[in-house]
Amino acid sequence: MGARLASQAHWLGQAQVRGDLYRVSWYPALVSGEGLVVGDVYGIPERLWPELDHFEEADRADPEYRRLVSPVQLASGLWLDAWVYWYARPVKGLARISGGDWLNAPP
Template sequence: MRIIVYGSLRRNQGNSHWMTNGQWLGDHVISGYELYDLGHYPAVIPGVGTVYCEVYRIDSSTLAELDALRTKSGEYKRALINTPYGGAWMYVYQRPVAGLRQLKGGDWLKRADEP
């Protein structure tokens, strides 16, 4: 199975250790989504923007660990997204984003460059 990561799970980010057993397949840009800054990690929701991400092949135990990390509190829900590498799961934010800073450039790695 494959997963799309767009923030703290990306290479050289704070939670990238979760992807240690994954196989990096490549970078990807998804359209139809917006990226928001939650502080230590981001949120993606359906919208009119684009989001820069990475696609990995992972095993079922890694997916279960990520589900426990991301979906247990209801903060995120997994959605299946088409990529050049095949369908991949992506965690989509489920809470309101009013008042959060939108990263209009769509790249978590460049968040410091955005107003």
Template structure:
């Protein structure tokens, strides 16, 4: 099975250790989603925009661990999406984003970059 990660689970990020047993398949962009900062990690919701992601092959144990981390309090819900690497799970944020900072670049790795004037 495969998973799409867009924030703290990406390479060299704070929660990347959860992906130790995962196989990186490649980078991609998902259209029709907006990325928001939730503090130390982000959330995506359906909306206008592009979000930069990584796709991994994972085993059932890793998926179970990620579900416990992401879905236990109803914060995220898994959604199956098509990717260039086959279908993959995406964790979609389920709570209101009012008052949260939208990351206009759609890239968690560039969240601290100043907004573009373009």
């Protein structure tokens, strides 16, 4: 999926969203919270959303993630509404990622 997005999506910049980040396994879980979580914002062609929803397991009766429009702030300071995948399952027992940055989280 990463290669597909790299070839067909347009990177808009790094951003932050209000929430908390947890380690599920080799991937993160973003949930509502008081912290700040950093990530990247991409412009994605409409035709890719069903494929991305399937990859994120957001298209199931019991989804792992839900894609919701959420306010994010770009590093430039600009606020915009973006589609964000929010973790839809309990985080009890999962390790919280201090600092909200998955790419710089310890293993």
